[in-house]
Amino acid sequence: MAEYSAFSLLKNALAGNKDWKPAWRKPDPKASYDVIVIGGGGHGLSTAYYLAKEHGITNVAVLEKGWLGSGNVGRNTTAVRSNYLLPQNTRFYEHSMKLWENLSHDLNYNVMFSQRGCLNLAHTPAQLDDYARRGNAMRHLGVDAELMNVEQIKRLVPALDVSGSARFPVLGGLMQPRAGTARHDAVAWGYARGADRRGVDIIENCEVTGFLRDGGRITGVSTTRGEIRAKKVALAVAGSTSHVMQLAGISHMPIESHVLQAFVSESLKPVIDTVLTFGMGHFYISQSDKGGLVYGGDLDGYNSYAQRGSLPIVDEVMSEMLALFPGLARVRMLRSWGGLCDMTMDGSPIITTGPLPGMYLNCGWCYGGFKATPASGWCFAYTIAKDEPHEFNAPFTLDRFYRGLIIDDKGQGANPRLH
Amino acid sequence: MLITCPYCGPRDVIEFTYQGDGNRERPQPPSQDLDAWNAYVYDRLNPAGDHNEIWQHSGGCRAHLRVVRNTITHEILSTAFARGGHKSADNRAEGRS
């Protein structure tokens, strides 16, 4: 009998909901572990989960400086897709997609993964060709993709302005039907619970303040809750990567931390039933199950650790939204927030052994990290367990920049704010 | 955010384009020291704290400015013209938090 089910809900309701167990324990840290994962966000938690599930490594601690899931897993726009241009990215994200498709069952936790599709709108013939290139690249890797014409798009999203008189008329779009959205917090909680049930210690309010070393080798961490030793120390700290690497004596990384704003409207009856992106700017939108429109746009465009955004981006994003949906001008923005994005020099992530002995590194998720959560943890767990990358993450090395093996889906070069 | 351009005075951030880490040092052109070039092109200090960075007043006089700005509070500590080649605008500019 699964712990969570319609039956258990009923049973517990009859008992006044007094018997539910904590989703995860709150243990004190032990003196040592086989593996320490620094970072209790989506990627750190999924890493711990797959270390336990796929590799039987359960003597694991996840260290979180604040509350679990306080990073980008809880402050993103929840889109899940694998519609990349370059095969290295597509293979990896498609692996993630497959994990998503069974994640609720795997975790016995409804992460509300809803495959409502992701549609990239094209506004020029050249852009349609670009999307065809990408869609065909996906199809050659066994990933679903379709081109949609204007009539099909109008039927799917009736609120969209597809008139020829729009400043940037919609000419068509690239649809990935299996893409969609998930309930972001639930992903963190589901992985946390799954890892906890397999014996992983999840330790909140435990900030890493330094690394323990034996010669050149990393042998543990010092934290606000004492020293903890481990055979292997894995970093999954996203926007804080540069900071934590500096604690390990590595002063420079091919990463800049940027702020990305996201927005949600007041709750509305269903009006947008897919994930939609605008092609003549940077704008994406979907609607949550609660009815809020969830949307965002470009990075603010400068280094920041502040989790707070600036007005010009707010204005830009809203303008782009109304260029697509002129009927939504009286809908109101209810909340905005900022997330820290660890932007790499080519827009693709890093999942690798090293760079120091005893250390493993997972970072560089730019603003695409949420959809990667399952595969990121899965590949990172493999890399930690086997001391070598899986073929899915083999291209995502740290030295690829220096060797010219860049994976630049947007073709913007070493300019993180443009990826 | 308001940035004070030495030419134009305090202006909204919307008039400026971020040009990144101002600590990077470009190797002298004949150099074939790939490590130095790689460091220049790819490596960033990315501090949580005061950051020495380059901004262009692209919606104004188009001058490049060397700005020291705190990446946690977004407070701007100093601005100066980048032209003249001074690596840092003041002694806090190394970017330690």
Next chain:
Amino acid sequence: MSPRRTETGGRIDRLRTIRFTFDGAPYTGHAGDTLASALLASGVTLFGRSFKYHRPRGLLAAGVEEPNALVTVLRGEVREPNIPATMVEIYDGLVAVSQNRTPSLAWDIGALNQLGGKILSAGFYYKTFMGPVIGPLKGTRFWMFCEHFIRRAAGLGKAGTAPDPARYERMNAFCDVLVVGSGPAGLMAAKAAADQGVRVILADLEAHFGGSANWSGESIDGMPAADWAQRMAAQLAGNDNVRLLPRTTVWGYYDGNTLAALERVTDHKEVAAKGEPRQRYWAIRAGKVVLATGSFERPLVFPGNDRPGVMLAHAAERYVNEYGVLPGQRVALFTNNDSAYRSAVALKKAGAAVVAIIDVRSDVSNEMRRLASDAEAELLAGHAVVATEGGKALTGLKVQRFDAVSGSLSGDERSVHADSLLMSGGWSPTIHLASQAGAKAEWDSSRQAFLPPKPTQRWIGAGAFTGSFSTAEAIAEGRAAGLQAAGGAALSAPLPVVEAVPGDPDPAPVFEIRAKGKSFVDFQHDVTAEDVRLAHREGFVSVEHLKRYTTLGMATDQGKNSNVPGLAIMAEALGKPIPEVGTTRFRPPYTAVSIGSLAAERFGDLKPERLTPMHDWHIANGARMYSAGLWYRPMIYGLPGETVEQAYVREAKATRDSAGIVDVSTLGKIAVQGPDAAEFLDRVYTNMFSTLAVGKARYGLMLREDGLAFDDGTTWRLGEQDFLMTTTTANAGKVMQHLEYFLDVIWPELKVTVTSVTDEWAGAAIGGPNARAILASCVTGTAVDNATLPFMGIVHGRIAGVPVMICRLSFSGEMAFEVYSGAGYGTRVWEALIEAGKPFGLVTYGLEALGTMRIEKGHVTGAEIDGRTTARDLHLDWMLSKKKPFIGSAMMDREGLIAPDRLELVGLIALDNRALNGGGHIVEALDEVNPHDSLGHITACCYSPALGKYIALALVKGGRARHGTRAFVSDPLRNRFGPVEIVSNHFYDPDGSRMHG
């Protein structure tokens, strides 16, 4: 007169009747009413349905924090959903409808959800709807099936789809002192600052200035506080240095003391005056900000606290004193603090029977006891409400003895007959803007409230915002803050004298009465105290987890009512003090902001349009235009009945047969000038420019620092120190910034200036075997023969009297010339060239024919220089000078950039003589069902009139080595599969004999 309207009082105009409808039924109110006050006066008790259980709900509040009474306002087809009825000022013809109910507010089928009761506890979604592990509903199917219904049941109002005809406006404002909030503190601050002569803006989200003065019933300087406030506002209005912004919500506190505000300009009017926007978005850069934003009264958490008729105590005062409406005839109050006694007196004075004051405290002060007896109310000290009764309106309540220290109930339940229950759970300062500005709030255990943090930006607090809840304190703090903000010295002049009902500002630390029944913490989202405890049991104990797991504080009121009670219940469950549970950081906006206002003038006008000087000519001559970034360019000049392919084939063929002309004004043009200009270009381009003779042009290639191809174009040497660089249309801005960066930051020693001159020049390219003859027939002042104007030569002359610059260069592969003239004369020169071309059958051609001829020649554009290709990939390695370093030279030979399996530029010929598609892929072995192993993709394709074949350019793995081999195009998206031959990208006239002529 309606049963609930008082005879006198309030600032409504009883002589003016306003007619409106709610849910289709006609109602009347008075000028000055809100929708809430007018409906309340008409006896309406039921205003909305809650989100989850669809419980009937009445008014909780009288201001922005109202969580229950959300309505949709209709203006014709245009809908504005989710507006609190408390914030809608009525006007004649107002049409408002309730939300989230089927079929009607009174009879809502969604209320069946209440039967789900305990199953629908916090987080229940996460525990179910996962469906079977195997079978047709495995994976995400079952959830998506359930979700379909959940989505339809969820959601509040319905958005409109008709385009909003309203106009929105943005204003940038600058001031020395911005005062937010116009209660006594704000008014004093604005006045004090204004008297110092500085520029002041005073903003208040309500229609009338005065804040609590409008309803407190106090007197200031011997007059009713409301009158005092009006007089203050009138004085301020007379100052040139003061801008008053009523109906203006300051909703965001951004970096650099930039604040965002929304002014509702015409929402309260039946018809907007000519030119008035619906709303105005203010971006205010303030020297200093005075935050005088007041405070919110908190609800108490007890069973049945959501019954229509249960209201915040101060809200009742507002309805009575501002709108002349009694929320009930028999009123009971339930409180943990002194402020409700003032409310009781106000209600009594207005004519209501105050049947009881139920105070959780047993030690009620003598002063309060006296107020209770003034109100002729029975005082039940040391009691609590444990239940409420009634359906869609309150009929009574039950009280029990209560021990405020232990929280325990004792004794028999006693019934109190009342149609209105007013509650006060203490007050929370409105610290949202201070929190947005970047600092963390601090808990004050005597006030039982979060007080504003130390400023992280340039603001000063005053009044209730700081936890100083009395009007006298507000007045003193307001004046001091205004003076400080304006840089003035402290004043010794006496402060206005306040006569107020006394009271201790500190409440008893009681937030919840634990008894049987649903006690609501977050009204709109139906989060109960039990849900908070369930979150605790399941470990969701940090404030953020609580919020996210239960959705507490995520409703449209953003926790204004629920945050502190929710925290307090969690703190109790944890056995920790409240500050250890934490508080959430507030983020913009303070209240929801229309998306239209944020888009402002860009609503309906997203981006500027860039038009070439000859744009009107193109339109007049039948060009079909093509959007290219911000530019519009001719795609074809189609003849009647022609397809696009027929048109471009005709245009390209005519060009190669005789001559064609195309508008190239969109190319980026940068003047590079100065003593070091040639040296600079040597560093920027991969090839040499210092060796270029004056009067000659050269094709150049730029790399990025990382060694990949960046942009290409020709650069013309007009003088020893004077170059005109051209870039691709798409990269004009990027190249300009690239050059400026290097000159300003990297090589400040170079004496060079760069100037964007794209818009200064009109450009026309004329090419074909007769191009020279056409030019010769219309150009004066220079010869254009081979000797005077050799390949890549430049001459100056005149066409139609207009000075022109002509360079002989070719993109089409024909004998061709680019003719540049001042932009203002572009059309004149263009028309003269067309006229001169008539005897030769000169055609105008568009981008499609331009593209066709460039594909035939194998030239690259942005489709190939896509940010991922190298010079070698594009067979441009001949341009990489070995004599000098240039940008990218040190990085371009890294292992990944010279790997043998890189995508390289090739040509393709369709062997099945069918059209190819851009973005089609190339494979060695065709598999239409499961396409795999892509070798690369088509970047550009066309029907080539010169070759009589469908051809394409493509980037293909190891392309160089594949010349002469066969492959297949594999385009599953468009179901286009077929054989192709891989050839060199130089399809046509590879040795260039035609352009060298």
